[in-house]
Amino acid sequence: MQLTSNEFKRNATNALSDSQLQKALRNVESGFIGKRQSAVEALPEFDALRDSARAIKNHTLEHLDLYIEAYEKKVREAGGHVHFAETADDACQIILDICRQHSARTVTKGKSMITEEIGLNEFLEKNAIEPVETDLGEYIIQLRKERPSHIIAPAVHLNKEQVESDFRRTHTHLDAERNLAEPVSLLSEAREVLRKRYFEADIGITGANFLVAETGSSVIVTNEGNGDLTQTLGKVHVVVASIEKLVPTLEDTAQILRVLGRSATGQDMTVYTTFSTGPKRPDDPDGPDAYHVILLDNGRTAMLGTEYQDMLRCIRCGACMNHCPVYHSVGGHAYGSVYPGPMGAVLTPSLSGIEQSGHLPNASTFCGRCESVCPMRIPLPKMMRHWREREFERHLTPNTARYGLALWAFLASHPKLYRAAVSLAMPLLAWLGGTKHSMDHLPLAGGWTKYRTMPAPQGRTFVQAWARQNRAGQKTGTGR
Amino acid sequence: MSAREAILSRIRTSLAVRPDDDERMSHVETRLRETPSGVIPARGQLEAGARVAIFRAMAEKVQTSVVHVETIDDVPAAVAAYLREKNLPAKIRIGADADLAGAPWQQEATLEIRKGASQGDDLVAVSHAMGAVAETGTLVLASGPDNPTTLNFLPEHHIVVIETSKIDGDLETALKRVRRHYGKGNMPRAVNMVTGPSRSGDIEQTILLGAHGPRALHVVMVG
Secondary structure (H helix, E strand, C coil): CCCCHHHHHHHHHHHHCCHHHHHHHHHHHHHHHHHHHHHHHCCCCHHHHHHHHHHHHHHHHHCHHHHHHHHHHHHHHCCCEEEEECCHHHHHHHHHHHHHHCCCCEEEECCCHHHHHCCHHHHHHHCCCEEEECCHHHHHHHHCCCCCCCCCCCCCCCCHHHHHHHHHHHCCCCCCCCCCCCHHHHHHHHHHHHHHHHHHCCEEEECCCEEECCCCEEEEEECCCHHHHHHHHCCEEEEEEEHHHEECCHHHHHHHHHHHHHHHHCCCCCCEEEEECCCCCCCCCCCCCEEEEEEECCCHHHHCCCCCHHHHHCCCCCHHHHCCHHHHHHCCHHHCCCCCHHHHHHHHHHHHCHHHHCCHHHCCCCCCHHHHHCCCCCCHHHHHHHHHHHHHHCCCCCHHHHHHHHHHHHHHCCHHHHHHHHHHHHHHHHHHHHHHCEECCCCCCHHHHCCCCEECCCCCCHHHHHHHHHHHHHHHCCCC | CCHHHHHHHHHHHHHCCCCCCHHHHHHHHHHHHHCCCCCCCHHHCCCHHHHHHHHHHHHHHCCCEEEEECCHHHHHHHHHHHHHHCCCCCEEEECCCHHHHCCCHHHCCCCEEEECCCCCCCCEEEEECCEEECCCCEEEEECCCCCCCHHHHCCCEEEEEEEHHHEECCHHHHHHHHHHHHCCCCCCCEEEEECCCCEECCCCCCCEECCCCCCEEEEEEEC
């Protein structure tokens, strides 16, 4: 996918003035945060499970080559095929080859961020194969020719009136006078339209939440059941998954499932959790005739063994963006990348390079809520800081920030000079603050004061105040 | 070098490990052999009666309806009662499951029973779960001729029969049951863990039932 992350500032400004978007974004806070909180509070073992889940993924990543080999062997034993793809293009080509082998014209798709990452839909369309998204949110944004704005709620940026008008525009075979005022009628209409498509499709493509080494199973977690219809009714089931989806055993899957549903939607368990292992068996009356897994690298191996390895624990629950004040303000599209929010701000530079996405690790207030809710305890702010350091090292930071930081560093490492400078600056700033004790304009910091006032310092510098307190303490005998 | 070798070799380079490191291999073999359970919530760790009660409460919390009958012989009457209550035609689809087939369906003279996988034209299907999870109110269904997977997803109403003796306290124990049944390392083509009827929150984050799968899920607990 073409990134527009370098446009983040412009995208964000546009997002802030988009009233439809701002209305829809209010659903993020009301729809996710409270539900997660209640589910977490109802499970006393939640934090212990987070530790367990983190340990499982750390262990898996440290032994990833061996778990991939074990998994591959089990898939083959169950009659499935495993393909390895180093890049997004390789993955698309492998999928196209499978489609051609089976003379496929239409493929249905379960919701999958990995196929967004590799740009599969555009690629298939270019090759005269029609991809049909079956998750309601993905279906809506496919009609609108948009990208998902959230990793688990792709259409969270839309309001129901927008969905209604898209359905009227595209479902022209239906009665123009029909009533679509209620969300439930929109849901029923999508159900009816898509039901036919599952049966027409030659191939069903899904992602995977987990790949289980012990059994060679791919696991998907959905609420709608679309992923299951996609993979059961297609003649071929193709699974696209990145290599870090591996887990060792069924029990390990269960441990992580407990934190996944609760962190994502506040559900103890998502409605459908399906373990798929190979194609249909000789006496099975339903299921696909062939089963393929495409294991994608696309930059992950380069993250192993670095300060970004922890990011490979991510299970794509979306809790970090659901709790992010920046995401709440601008929504997912402003990030201009496949993965938005805090997890995207860390992952995107890893996959696409910091040159393409330098604004993303800066799109954070470092409030730390993302890390505090991350079920896999990924230190997201720390990793964003690492990216900012890389950006600085590569001279990608703007000059004002660069020289400002250099000046600051020089002062901060020369204590006498620093104290002299602040003892001069303090009264100056206090004077500028005037009787309001705040400033509406600051030279070189117009971006900051454009939206809020800068409080002016009052009194003395910290060092002066400290020295004075110590002197006072010595007099009364209560000081150090 | 193939893509497979390239990826595996990059992983080993990044992790600074050798492919033939015995200690690493033994870590992996041990974990795959011993399948440790991890942290198990206390919620489902109860004696049988209380476990069944938790299962029911958790299932009802996610909009599954539940009835409890004494024996498998009571299942046809429970199914017929559900159809009447919901004003549904007296017609169901079931797989080749021997326990279900052995129930006295003849007692429900007007009930039409179709056998085998669904093509999408059934209103109601009846399946027999191989297990259930008390802590979350989850049913465990395995694919195959006995209980075809299409029955779990295509009909509007899904009725699932489960013996109370097969309701485990937690997810791990339920998965161990699957492992015991199919043998270590083996799985049926699909294991569907189902927790309530199908739903979507994709329009304005409001949860609506009946997205692509069944609009209603009804459990008949036996014993």
